[in-house]
Amino acid sequence: MPVTYILVLSALLFSIGVYGVLARANAVLILLSIELMLNSVNINLVAFSAMLQESGIPGQVFALFVITVAAAEVGIGLAIVILIFRNRSSVDVDEMSLMKW
Amino acid sequence: MTELIVAAAEGGATRTGFFTQYMWLVPLLPFVSSAAIAFAGRRVPSKGHVFGILAIAAAFALSLAGFVDLATEAKPVEQSATWFQLGNPAGSAEHGPALGEESVEGGAPGTGFEVGFGIHYDFFAALMFVVVTGISLMVHIYSTGYMHGDDRYTWFFSVLSLFTGSMLFMVAADNLLQLLVGWELVGICSYFLIGHYWEEKENSSAAIKAFITTRIGDIGMMFGIFALFLIAGTFNIAELNLAAEEGLIGGIGLTIACLLLFAGPIGKSAQFPLHVWLPDAMAGPTPVSALIHAATMVVAGIYLVGRTLPLFEAAGVALDVVAVVASITMIIAAVLATLQDDIKKVLAYSTISQLGYMMAALGVGAFTAGIFHLFTHAVFKALLFLGAGSLIHAVHSNNMSDMGGMRKFMPHTYKTFIIGSLALGGIFPLAGFWSKDEILGSALRHALEGHWSAWVVFVVASVTAFLTVLYMTRACIKTFFGEFRGHGHPHESPGSMVTPLWILAGLSVVVGFLGIPVIGPFADWITLPGEEHHAFSLGYNLILPSITLLSAAAAIYVGYLMFYAQKIKINMIGGPFEWLYRFVENKYYLDDIYLGGVVRPVQYPLARAAYWTNQHILDGIVNGTAAGTLSAARGTYEWIDQGTIDFMVNGAAGITGRSGGLLRYIQSGNIQRYAAVLFAAVAIFVALLALT
Amino acid sequence: MAETWQLVIFWLLAVIIIGSAVRVVTTGNLVHAALYLVGTLMGAAALYLLLLAEFVAWVQVLVYVGAIVVLMLFGLMLTRAPIGKGDFDNNQRPLAGVVALAVFVVSSAILVDAFEGKEINLSTAADPSVEALGEAIFSTYVLPFEVVSVLLLAALVGAIVLARKD
Numbered sequence: 013m014p015v016t017y018i019l020v021l022s023a024l025l026f027s028i029g030v031y032g033v034l035a036r037a038n039a040v041l042i043l044l045s046i047e048l049m050l051n052s053v054n055i056n057l058v059a060f061s062a063m064l065q066e067s068g069i070p071g072q073v074f075a076l077f078v079i080t081v082a083a084a085e086v087g088i089g090l091a092i093v094i095l096i097f098r099n100r101s102s103v104d105v106d107e108m109s110l111m112k113w
Numbered sequence: 114m115t116e117l118i119v120a121a122a123e124g125g126a127t128r129t130g131f132f133t134q135y136m137w138l139v140p141l142l143p144f145v146s147s148a149a150i151a152f153a154g155r156r157v158p159s160k161g162h163v164f165g166i167l168a169i170a171a172a173f174a175l176s177l178a179g180f181v182d183l184a185t186e187a188k189p190v191e192q193s194a195t196w197f198q199l200g201n202p203a204g205s206a207e208h209g210p211a212l213g214e215e216s217v218e219g220g221a222p223g224t225g226f227e228v229g230f231g232i233h234y235d236f237f238a239a240l241m242f243v244v245v246t247g248i249s250l251m252v253h254i255y256s257t258g259y260m261h262g263d264d265r266y267t268w269f270f271s272v273l274s275l276f277t278g279s280m281l282f283m284v285a286a287d288n289l290l291q292l293l294v295g296w297e298l299v300g301i302c303s304y305f306l307i308g309h310y311w312e313e314k315e316n317s318s319a320a321i322k323a324f325i326t327t328r329i330g331d332i333g334m335m336f337g338i339f340a341l342f343l344i345a346g347t348f349n350i351a352e353l354n355l356a357a358e359e360g361l362i363g364g365i366g367l368t369i370a371c372l373l374l375f376a377g378p379i380g381k382s383a384q385f386p387l388h389v390w391l392p393d394a395m396a397g398p399t400p401v402s403a404l405i406h407a408a409t410m411v412v413a414g415i416y417l418v419g420r421t422l423p424l425f426e427a428a429g430v431a432l433d434v435v436a437v438v439a440s441i442t443m444i445i446a447a448v449l450a451t452l453q454d455d456i457k458k459v460l461a462y463s464t465i466s467q468l469g470y471m472m473a474a475l476g477v478g479a480f481t482a483g484i485f486h487l488f489t490h491a492v493f494k495a496l497l498f499l500g501a502g503s504l505i506h507a508v509h510s511n512n513m514s515d516m517g518g519m520r521k522f523m524p525h526t527y528k529t530f531i532i533g534s535l536a537l538g539g540i541f542p543l544a545g546f547w548s549k550d551e552i553l554g555s556a557l558r559h560a561l562e563g564h565w566s567a568w569v570v571f572v573v574a575s576v577t578a579f580l581t582v583l584y585m586t587r588a589c590i591k592t593f594f595g596e597f598r599g600h601g602h603p604h605e606s607p608g609s610m611v612t613p614l615w616i617l618a619g620l621s622v623v624v625g626f627l628g629i630p631v632i633g634p635f636a637d638w639i640t641l642p643g644e645e646h647h648a649f650s651l652g653y654n655l656i657l658p659s660i661t662l663l664s665a666a667a668a669i670y671v672g673y674l675m676f677y678a679q680k681i682k683i684n685m686i687g688g689p690f691e692w693l694y695r696f697v698e699n700k701y702y703l704d705d706i707y708l709g710g711v712v713r714p715v716q717y718p719l720a721r722a723a724y725w726t727n728q729h730i731l732d733g734i735v736n737g738t739a740a741g742t743l744s745a746a747r748g749t750y751e752w753i754d755q756g757t758i759d760f761m762v763n764g765a766a767g768i769t770g771r772s773g774g775l776l777r778y779i780q781s782g783n784i785q786r787y788a789a790v791l792f793a794a795v796a797i798f799v800a801l802l803a804l805t
Numbered sequence: 806m807a808e809t810w811q812l813v814i815f816w817l818l819a820v821i822i823i824g825s826a827v828r829v830v831t832t833g834n835l836v837h838a839a840l841y842l843v844g845t846l847m848g849a850a851a852l853y854l855l856l857l858a859e860f861v862a863w864v865q866v867l868v869y870v871g872a873i874v875v876l877m878l879f880g881l882m883l884t885r886a887p888i889g890k891g892d893f894d895n896n897q898r899p900l901a902g903v904v905a906l907a908v909f910v911v912s913s914a915i916l917v918d919a920f921e922g923k924e925i926n927l928s929t930a931a932d933p934s935v936e937a938l939g940e941a942i943f944s945t946y947v948l949p950f951e952v953v954s955v956l957l958l959a960a961l962v963g964a965i966v967l968a969r970k971d
Binding site (some may be wrong): 013014015016017018019020021023024025026027028029030031032034035036037038039040041043044045047048051054055058059061062063065068069070071072073075076077079080081082083084085086087088090091092093094095097098103105106 | 808811812815819822823826827829830835838839842845846849852853856857858860861864865868869872873876877879880881883884885886892893894895896897898900901902904905906908909912913916917920921922923924925927931933937938941942945946949950953956957959960961963964965967968970
Binding site for chain 2 (some may be wrong): 895897900901903904905907908910911912914915918
């Protein structure tokens with residue numbers, strides 16, 4: 013199949029993730045949207061790996077690493093969200109604008 | 114040209130003198146001693162007079178040595194140094210060709226002038242040196258006694274030395290500018306010395322009167338000097354004389370220049386009408402009067418006219434003016450001398466009269482006679498003044514009405530004073546006889562040659578001779594004979610005062626013989642090139658002197674009758690000629706004319722105008738400038754610094770602040786807003802990158 | 806023939822993935838959003854299977870779905886997520902839409918422009934085995950592997966430090 017299909021798919025998924033990051037008010041939902049973006053990247057990597065078929069399949073290896081990093085990042089992110097919730101009793105991002113003018 | 118001048122003056126001189134090379138020391142020594150006394154005088158036990166006497170004695174010895182050198186066939190000396198030049202005075206090594214000369218020396222004509230100082234030492238200068246240093250030495254020794262105990266003793270001696278040095282500097286001058294400098298210096302020294310007892314207002318006023326009156330003459334003299342420079346191109350006296358003799362300069366220009374130049378001697382040598390300061394100058398101490406107003410400063414004018422006589426002779430009319438002015442001076446002063454009570458004033462008017470004699474002699478071209486009279490007059494007038502000083506010291510009063518019968522108390526003073534009076538009166542064989550007769554003879558000769566001004570001189574001089582003897586007789590009788598009319602017990606003066614009297618008295622007897630006509634050496638020494646010296650003639654050398662002697666004897670007899678025996682009484686008060694008496698008594702109202710006509714207009718309106726100008730205009734300008742500067746400064750501060758620069762600086766800060774204030778709203782604190790902007794920017798950048 | 810089936814499966818998976826993703830970012834129910842994410846992730850795993858990356862597919866399911874989504878649910882619960890419908894959109898939806906659209910347009914345009922005409926030939930593609938993957942990781946990419954391990958450790962420690970109650 014033409015690789016462009018998969019690429020457009022991943023681009024679409026990425027932009028949906030962007031929308032989610034920008035438009036959602038709940039911190040956990042933002043994290044979910046970030047996962048979407050990471051997944052789109054993974055799809056891209058695997059597609060390229062299949063297209064190029066290099067020895068050592070770097071695409072898939074990189075995809076594994078991305079998954080690992082995503083896991084780490086979610087852990088930290090949620091820890092922070094919980095901390096914020098503990099201090100402010102809310103995870104509404106709109107309310108967290110202390111650094112405003 | 115220098116060589117030409119020197120050759121013309123040399124006559125028979127052949128060798129280079131030993132001492133004549135060092136004559137520049139003679140003015141220098143008194144200057145040095147003046148400074149030494151001024152700085153160190155107070156700390157020395159002698160209070161400074163030792164410096165002065167030593168210096169003057171050395172200068173006197175040197176002057177004598179130089180005179181002897183010249184007398185023994187040494188060459189006159191001219192040494193000079195240039196101080197500065199303006200323009201280009203010398204086209205070549207010499208001073209370029211002067212007026213009309215061909216450029217034989219190959220130089221282009223000069224277009225500037227040189228200012229320098231130097232010494233022109235010939236017989237005339239040598240004689241003046243001897244006279245000045247000699248009289249100054251006598252006065253110095255006399256002053257140690259007369260001024261003893263005075264508060265300003267040291268200052269007195271310092272200025273005395275300064276005066277001597279200045280006079281010598283002036284006499285030695287080889288150019289008119291240096292002469293002018295010396296002239297002014299002696300003027301200021303005279304001011305200091307006349308005003309020595311300045312605690313009394315009349316003394317300081319007399320000093321100012323002397324200074325200002327001579328100053329008026331000096332202005333004319335300065336213009337005369339400049340005029341001479343304009344027509345001749347040089348200040349050098351020898352060159353000027355040569356130019357006049359050779360006819361290179363002349364005409365109306367020279368006449369005017371000479372008349373202007375003569376204004377200086379009118380002031381300084383107390384000729385009519387600027388003679389008014391001399392009687393009042395008697396307010397100074399008597400040694401000062403003896404030195405300055407008898408022997409030295411007042412003869413500066415005679416010296417100047419004598420030095421530049423070739424110029425006057427070439428100018429024609431100027432010489433007649435000199436003769437007439439001198440004659441007027443002679444007679445009016447002699448008349449006034451007969452009416453004075455103050456003995457110093459008698460001598461002062463006598464000095465004016467004798468100065469008139471000298472000037473008249475020059476006015477008829479009798480250079481030798483005039484200078485000879487200068488020489489002899491210096492000796493016996495100094496003697497008379499010092500004698501008067503001795504009398505005043507004893508009686509503590511200047512007035513003859515406080516004296517009388519002094520011959521009993523002060524024999525030395527009496528004898529020397531009589532000798533001096535006889536010399537002044539022109540009694541054979543004392544000094545004045547020879548010099549006065551020379552003048553009368555020359556005047557008659559000149560008159561017979563057809564010069565009208567010489568007749569004036571002859572007649573007036575004869576009458577004045579009579580009057581001279583008359584007033585001196587009166588002075589002697591009133592002072593030394595009769596009963597003592599004063600207070601206290603006068604006694605003879607100390608040796609320091611009497612010794613110079615005897616020395617001068619001896620000189621008065623002897624000095625005249627130098628100038629005996631035909632055989633005396635004076636005529637060989639002091640002469641102008643081209644002056645005639647006549648052989649022995651019966652009329653001039655026997656008959657004329659006899660007539661003058663007879664008139665002198667008659668004057669003594671008349672004086673005796675009038676003042677001793679009281680046989681003749683002339684009382685004009687109450688008579689028809691009282692106005693004449695008053696006129697003469699008030700010194701011909703000259704002083705009043707000067708006061709009302711010259712002093713008061715300057716003092717009140719002019720001074721007030723000057724003050725107004727100063728306060729309103731000059732001060733106004735200064736204050737206005739200050740105010741202007743202040744307001745400019747304020748304007749700069751307010752408008753430029755505060756208004757513009759600070760405005761810009763503050764404005765920049767304000768803009769930054771305000772724009773920051775506007776821009777801060779971007780910081781919404783909303784992370785998602787930031788993220789949105791971030792993504793949008795990335796998208797735009799990528800698009801741009803992809804498209805380019 | 807095989808090509809056609811691949812395309813059909815691909816399109817199917819694409820629909821699932823995109824559909825679930827859209828629901829993730831638009832639903833009003835928090836737990837539903839997490840569950841829709843599961844759908845997306847599963848679809849992605851299936852896509853990996855299609856693209857001959859079985860190990861990655863299984864790791865995806867294990868880690869992403871099994872761990873990460875569960876972690877999200879934990880997070881939701883710990884932060885007292887409201888049960889049921891709610892409004893979780895902030896007020897910059899239009900801007901977000903515009904930005905997302907711009908990103909999509911730009912990135913897809915570039916990608917399509919760059920990879921026009923390239924094909925993935927799944928028929929002739931070699932099927933990489935787990936063995937090959939393991940070899941690759943532990944020989945060529947051992948350094949990144951170690952670094953990622955350290956990263957995980959740091960994340961672990963960091964999470965504990967951050968979230969502990971003091």
